[in-house]
Amino acid sequence: MSFQEIIGQETAKKVLQNGLRQQKISHAYLFHGPAGSGQLKMALHFAKALVCLEKGEDACGHCIECRKMEHGNHPDFLLVEPDGSSIKIDQIRELQRIFSYRSEAGNRKIYIIQDADKMTVQAANSLLKFLEEPPAPAVAMLLTDNVQSILPTIRSRTQPVLFTAVDPKQMIQLLADENYPLPLVRCAVHLVSDPEECRKLLAENWFAEIRNVVLQLGKESASRGSMSLITAQQKIFKGGLGDHVDQVFDLFHLWFKDLIYIQIGQNESIVFIDQLESLSKVAHTRSMQHWISCMALAAECKKMLRSNVNGQLCMEQFLIGVSG
Known part of the structure; x- marks a missing residue:
């Protein structure tokens, strides 16, 4: 893979490739932007370009150093990920221990910290001095979708690299050309911000199932009856979809937005376009303000749900509120 094969993120690519071209590499980068915007993919490719023997603005993909990165066994590279819900101080201490030795080949050592905002306070403080004064030449890449949770002292010691959500229209065309079902694609591109994340979502059987459940609940909740509560109980919580309640809420957000689009005559923006007839019947049963409140x-x-409130209770309160 080359930088050009990464969809979107032109600003991030320009920052990184300029550094490679001019051989002006920062000691630490802070990749930040929406979840699923391809930060890890970009970081891995940048790491490969840094170790590449060609020393150009992109990885050659053929040299021994590139092949080691592709096979996941490069001795000068380390990926740190959360252990459970957080990155702990022992993980940062282990990183410091490993990186206290210089590379046998004389290369920079490279490490990526995925979900850097999940470092404990102790872990973040432990990383601070190491970021600025590693015992051996090193390049750090901290990845986050919540940059405000990163310590200001860490932010000030890193070069920011901004990531943005990829244009949904771009991703729809790309994935449609790969023969993914268009109705699912139109939803998926609004839930994640990177084509690779979309592919993973589209490969999950539960994604098509919860979309169908949302379609049914959307129609039932407009009738002011209690059927939607029964459907949710049977299809979600007894149907093995209870782990995906958050995605149900995400899809409902798109459903309500579509109802507003119909009310204002902006049909070209509709996500559930294959459900246009059903949406049209529901859209005018309530005011625009009601759909906004939904x-x-x-x-x-x-x-x-993120605050650990019971998922079934959240769903019941939601459906009662939608039905008015």
């Missing part, structure tokens, strides 16, 4: 309710219920 979007807010979906966001609030997702927030409750």
